[in-house]
Amino acid sequence: MKRFAYLSVLSLLYSAACHADLDRAALSGAAYQLTDQAYQAMARHDDAAAETLVVQARQLQPDSYQLAMLLLDIEMRRGEWNEAEQLSAALLPQLPDDGLLLANSGFIAAQKNRGADARRYFAAALRAPGLDAVQQENVRRALDSIPDVPVQSPTAPSPVVITEAPLDAAYRFLREHDDVQALAMFQKGFAAQPGTPNQYADAAYAAHRLHQNQLSISLFKQALDANQALPAGLQPFDAQQVFNYRNEIQQINRSWGAVASLAYQNSALSSTSVNPLNTLQGSVEAYWQPDDFAGNQDGHLFQLFAGDTETLFDAHGGVTGNSTAQGTLGMRYKPFADMGMMLTAQRLVALGNASFTDTLLRVAYSNAAGAELDVKQTDWRAWQFYTEAAYFVNARRSIDTFEGSYGQAFHLLDTNSRVIVYPHVVLAAEYDSAALNGSAVAAGPGVKLRYWLREDAYNAPASWLDLTLQYRWEPTHTNLLGGWVVRTIFWY
Structure with a gap:
């Protein structure tokens, strides 16, 4: 079966679409602290701990859009496709026009060998607001990659799509916990086209885990610059995220x-x-x-x-x-x-x-x-x-x-x-x-x-x-x- 690179919530968490059913207000109190710990666990590749922390945070703020999408992302990272499908199905009635949710629902359907559903979700994601040009291109590529014939059994080996773009490959390697290949693909992708703020940040974390501190600092700075270059309403990093990335740079610099x-x-x-x-x-x-x-x-x-x-x-x-x-x-x-x-x-x-x-x-x-x-x-x-x-x-x-x-x-x-x-x-x-x-x-x-x-x-x-x-x-x-x-x- 072909392997599909889903849209990581780390790069799509703050889509521009607005819905009233889930609360998009900033997290606060213990929910914020638990979520911050979850991101740290994800940076350490401890997705199991991250999932536990997000579940605890959702008990405190069950209507949070951010936490719902973060939990969905972690379940997909861990290959928990049944759980991800259940969560996606529960969220879609509340967020029927959310580009991020529709796109990830498409990737879930593709992994479950439901090509027709995947096509429908991908097409709807392209019509919905909230995805930038790079994200839309990723969805189009995934849509074009869906074969017209039934896909293989999910137990069969999953060869990589031949036309896989470097940045898509980078996220695939991240999910496989291969930081060396992920960083190489990030750098190859950035050489061909500018990255998004979140892509630079994810690459920075990969470099940091590989102890390439100066490269990590450079990529964090590129993430901040790319975020600052966007109009205020389209910046994926809020004030706290900007501060957190600046704090990462400060800590890496300290000897x-x-x-x-x-x-x-x-x-x-x-x-x-x-x-x-x-x-x-x-x-x-x-x-x-x-x-x-x-x-x-x-x-x-x-x-x-x-x-x-x-x-x-x-x-x-x-x-x-x-x-x-x-x-x-x-x-x-x-x-x-x-x-x-x-x-x-x-x-x-x-x-x-x-x-x-x-x-x-x-x-x-x-x-x-x-x-x-x-x-x-x-x-x-x-x-x-x-x-x-x-x-x-x-x-x-x-x-x-x-x-x-x-x-x-x-x-x-x-x-x-x-x-x-x-x-x-x-x-x-x-x-x-x-x-x-x-x-x-x-x-x-x-x-x-x-x-x-x-x-x-x-x-x-x-x-x-x-x-x-x-x-x-x-x-x-x-x-x-x-x-x-x-x-x-x-x-x-």
Whole structure:
């Protein structure tokens, strides 16, 4: 049977046709977060996880056009033709004139060996609004490829259509998870004719998965340029998608960074059990993540870092300044692409006469939603948490910590603002095996102000400045976590 390249929702998701039966409003809240995770899963070729995430998102926004078409696309990607046929049949009464749905219904019918139905759907798709010139040509080519005689059994081998265009072949190779051939076909197709914004973006992701970072950046830039060149009503990328692609460029470009922080807290880092102290600590860290290292590919992360921490103020008259300088050299590794786990090994070096030398091993896990900049919504639900188990080898000391927050994030002005306000409630817990009263729990209100900076036309903001103010009540009365907490962090 001939193989038909369906119109991927990644290149056709935002067709220009308008229908009232399904809601075309932007996704929001948890549905938006789940959909974003689904796109990330698709970029990793994990279509099964993507399908699960989209199904969950549809339970939250069942009338979303975007989610319906995305689910249809994933089912076709996975070869779930029966499920795709059922979904298409359910959607067609609501969207009888949608060019994208009609075209994909044609490809489904062709895969099910229903040539007459495929012809009918393809012909209707060409009459319907919503397909651009390139998309219409793909449908015409598919229509012309349908044989006049019955096609072979679906169990028979499926040779490629001889007249298959390079860009059609590129998407076929993407479905077969062959990024090398897909990228080659994309480049061949772009040499013959300009691509669409989504075609450039899909090619960029293929290049990124092949660790061709500079080519990936170039293709993402072409995607943004192609989108910008279209009239406002025909641009397939909305403001958030443009921002996401700029963020991809920024992340690919990053090979090093630095972090500086000031923190007022109720206890100081020490090698022995001490009484709680009201202290102000400052720290700096620089890190390097080598581009060509295998640990920095496919969603993993590997960094080498060096830093210094000092106590700048002690309300009880303790040692401050250079005498407390605590140097550190270490490495951290994120072993799972889709899990926020971080493994860290570092050597603490005594730079001052009041600091100490030890080996510190840490296992951390974090997760968040709504923590990134949203350029479409004026406000959105946000939460995040971080938990860590740390062990000082020489001191045989364990410190386990948890901090989580939940609240609503707001643009300070409009959606173009780069200043975000995040009022929240916080829950914190700590266990210190060396402290006399080693277990503490605290909770209370807080507010965080974040300013995003260092961006240009192609790069999303690469840095941010945080100011966090919290007041915590501590029912455990250890004085480890209660009272005022003030933090300032500059991430470069």
